[in-house]
Amino acid sequence: MSDLLKERFDELKTQAQKDGVQIELLVVGGESLSLCYQGGKMDEFESSQTQSAGIRVIDGGAQGYASTENFSPEAFRRTYSAALENARMLVDKKSEAPIPLAKTAKIADLMEDLYRPQDVSMDRKLAVARDLEALTIAADSRVHKVPYSGFSESDGWVRVMNSAGLDLTHRRTSFSGHAYALAKEGEVSKISGESFYERDFEKIDIPELASEAARRATARLAARPAKTEKMMVLWDRRVARTILQMLEDSLSGESLVENTSLLKGRLNQTIASSLFSLMDDPFDRRGAGVRPFDSEGCVSQKTTLIEKGELKSFLTNLEVAQKLEMPHTANASRSPGSSMSVGSSNLVVGLGTSSRDELLKKAPRMLLLTDLTGGLHAGYRAASGDFSLPAEGFLVENGEITGAVDQFVLSGNVLELLKNVVALGDAYDQKASSLLIPDVLVSDLSVAGGA
Numbered sequence: 137m138s139d140l141l142k143e144r145f146d147e148l149k150t151q152a153q154k155d156g157v158q159i160e161l162l163v164v165g166g167e168s169l170s171l172c173y174q175g176g177k178m179d180e181f182e183s184s185q186t187q188s189a190g191i192r193v194i195d196g197g198a199q200g201y202a203s204t205e206n207f208s209p210e211a212f213r214r215t216y217s218a219a220l221e222n223a224r225m226l227v228d229k230k231s232e233a234p235i236p237l238a239k240t241a242k243i244a245d246l247m248e249d250l251y252r253p254q255d256v257s258m259d260r261k262l263a264v265a266r267d268l269e270a271l272t273i274a275a276d277s278r279v280h281k282v283p284y285s286g287f288s289e290s291d292g293w294v295r296v297m298n299s300a301g302l303d304l305t306h307r308r309t310s311f312s313g314h315a316y317a318l319a320k321e322g323e324v325s326k327i328s329g330e331s332f333y334e335r336d337f338e339k340i341d342i343p344e345l346a347s348e349a350a351r352r353a354t355a356r357l358a359a360r361p362a363k364t365e366k367m368m369v370l371w372d373r374r375v376a377r378t379i380l381q382m383l384e385d386s387l388s389g390e391s392l393v394e395n396t397s398l399l400k401g402r403l404n405q406t407i408a409s410s411l412f413s414l415m416d417d418p419f420d421r422r423g424a425g426v427r428p429f430d431s432e433g434c435v436s437q438k439t440t441l442i443e444k445g446e447l448k449s450f451l452t453n454l455e456v457a458q459k460l461e462m463p464h465t466a467n468a469s470r471s472p473g474s475s476m477s478v479g480s481s482n483l484v485v486g487l488g489t490s491s492r493d494e495l496l497k498k499a500p501r502m503l504l505l506t507d508l509t510g511g512l513h514a515g516y517r518a519a520s521g522d523f524s525l526p527a528e529g530f531l532v533e534n535g536e537i538t539g540a541v542d543q544f545v546l547s548g549n550v551l552e553l554l555k556n557v558v559a560l561g562d563a564y565d566q567k568a569s570s571l572l573i574p575d576v577l578v579s580d581l582s583v584a585g586g587a
Contacts (some may be wrong), residue, residue, distance in 0.1 A: 144212045145297045148191070151213075152299055155220060158194040158237055159299045162431060162472050163187065166292030171265035172285060178262075180286065190472030193219040197232025200224070203473040236454045237300040241435045243428035250426060251307035253291070256337050261287060267342045268315045272329075275350035276319070278357065282349075284316040284329065296433035304433050308426075311337055315346060319353035326359070328352035328507065331567050333424055352506075356528055359540035362585030368502040369546070369581045370495055370532070373561060375505055377571040380414075380483050381512055382523065382550040387441055388467075389452040389460050390478040398521045398551060399447060407447045408554035413486035414442040416451060416467065423482030425570030432468035436481065439465040445554075453478050485573040488560025495559055495577050497535035503583060504530040504537065505546065521550040544585035553578055 145161050152159040165187035172180035190203040193216070200222030204215040224230075265287040272282045293307040316329030330349040334340050371379065391397035399407065418427050418436035429435050432454055440448050452460065453468035456478055469479025496504070507528040508514070515524040528542040561575030 140207070141295065142297070142303070144207070144209060147209065148212060148216045149299050151216065152193065152220075156195075157220065157223065159216070159219075160192040160194070160237060160432070161295075161297045162190045162192070162470065163295045164292070164472055166290060168291070169261065169289040171261060171287045173266045173269045174282075174285075176266075176270065188472040189215070190470070190474075191215050191219045192476065193223045194235045194237070195220075195223045195226075196230040196234050198223045198226035198229035199235055199476070200226070201475050233458060236458060237298045238296070238302050238429075238433040238454065240301045240303075241429075241433075243304060243306070243435055250309070250335070250428075252309050252335055254309070254337050256289075260337075261289065264313065264340060264342055268313055268346065271343055271346035272315045272317050272349045275317075275347050276354050278319045278321050278354050279317045279350050280320040280325070281318050282315055283318055283327070285314060287311070287313040296429065296431070298433065302433045304429050306428050308335075310335055310424075311340060313340070313342075313345070315349040317349045317353035319350070319357055321354075321357040324357050324359075326353055326356045328356070333567055333569075355530075356506075356540040356542065359528065359542040362503070362531075362541040362544035362583055364544075364583065364585050366580055366582050368499045368558075368577065368579050369529075369583070370502055370504045371576040371578065372504065372506045372529075373563070373565040373573060373575045374567070375508055376573045376576045377569060378508055378512060378525075379550065379553065379576065380485070380571045380573055382516055382518075382521065383554075384480060384483065385518060386521075387451055387480070388478040389450040389456040389462060392450060393456060393459055396519070397450075398518075399450075402447050403450070405447055406445050407551060408442055408445040409557035410445040411488065411560055412442060412445055412554055412557050413440075415440050415484045415486070416465065416480050416482065417484045418466075418481035420482045420484055420572065422564060423484065423570045423572050425480065425482040427481055430466045430468040430481075431470045431476070432466075434464070434466040434468060437466050439467070441483075451478050451480060480570065482570045482572060485560070485576075487562050487564070487574050489562055490559050490575075490577075491562055492575060493535070495561060495575055496532050496537075498559055498577060500534055502532045502577075503541070503581075504532050506530065508546070515545075523548060523550065541585070544583050547582040547584060553581070556580055 170182040200219045202215045202218035268285040269282045295305045297303045312333045314331035386398040416439040451467040457464035509526045524547045527546045556579045559577040
């Protein structure tokens with residue numbers, strides 16, 4: 137069978153050699169199926185196929201980008217010409233140190249099982265989508281409706297080729313779904329839910345998901361306004377992902393180049409509690425960010441970022457590592473339509489030794505934080521690390537949950553928060569995320585309530 141992509145690229149590579157430049161091709165494609173029921177009736181049935189190609193031309197220290205969804209020879213030639221023109225417009229950059237390309241390498245065989253085609257009938261897929269809504273409503277009489285639910289199947293692939301001889305391909309399959317319940321009692325209504333991410337269809341457990349979605353929505357119906365005070369806060373493992381979201385940009389070497397990192401000048405210094413360790417791990421099957429190579433085609437590797445509270449490394453791609461004279465960590469990140477950046481694979485916080493029940497008993501009084509209702513955009517200032525976020529949760533006294541609380545704002549600073557970690561949970565949330573973090577117990581956080 138002919139390899140049309142390879143033929144297209146070889147033609148462009150020959151032209152690039154004549155033009156005295158290097159070339160890289162990133163191609164992403166796949167098939168997806170999305171199903172949704174509302175009111176017991178099919179609300180969405182969408183099956184799609186997508187493919188797009190992004191060309192990067194490197195001319196010394198200058199680089200230009202262009203992309204196309206048309207895979208004809210003419211379209212590839214036009215896209216290359218546009219990328220070349222964009223690179224040559226950066227006259228001042230051309231004299232800088234040449235940007236390196238990834239070299240040919242073999243990816244780990246242990247990644248082969250990420251592509252697992254499964255013969256699942258359409259009737260079974262429809263049943264999952266239907267039951268996401270139906271079983272969540274049936275789980276509790278207070279669940280009024282399920283405004284957001286759906287099932288998705290994905291079969292995707294990535295290919296990277298460059299003029300240094302590299303040609304790597306990676307495929308993956310997955311199933312995901314979610315159900316968010318609207319619970320009502322009197323004049324009070326709350327919405328919350330649950331999701332799943334599986335590579336094996338047979339492991340999908342919709343009754344368990346529906347029960348948890350209903351439980352999470354109904355648990356906060358009797359919430360009362362929180363008081364204003366400083367207190368110990370246990371970040372539920374789901375909402376604790378927000379801690380990593382606040383920290384992620386500052387761990388990128390790109391933020392050092394742009395002088396925006398909160399961690400600039402802190403390498404090999406203590407920035408967190410000795411209980412806190414963090415790794416970028418593209419091999420961890422529990423995370424959704426598993427990959428054998430990055431967007432440049434560099435073979436994946438594990439990187440220790442924080443070890444027992446000490447900052448050990450930043451994430452880099454080839455260009456950033458060269459600029460900073462730092463180790464290369466294979467964390468190039470881009471889509472066919474974007475420029476090269478730096479991004480994590482799976483960010484994994486080391487587990488602690490305490491169960492949820494044990495964590496709840498570590499102080500006579502604490503707040504169990506379960507929801508940040510506005511997300512980071514509601515009040516996180518990346519330049520300072522300060523946050524002030526609308527939130528909801530549960531008051532805990534002597535190890536027992538005594539009631540739901542809402543109408544409060546949780547405030548602090550992400551770096552101070554890391555230093556004030558006093559315990560970590562012993563389990564991750566097994567859902568669709570590339571941010572793996574257990575329950576996190578933090579002292580001295582400000583809760584500004586309406587009571």
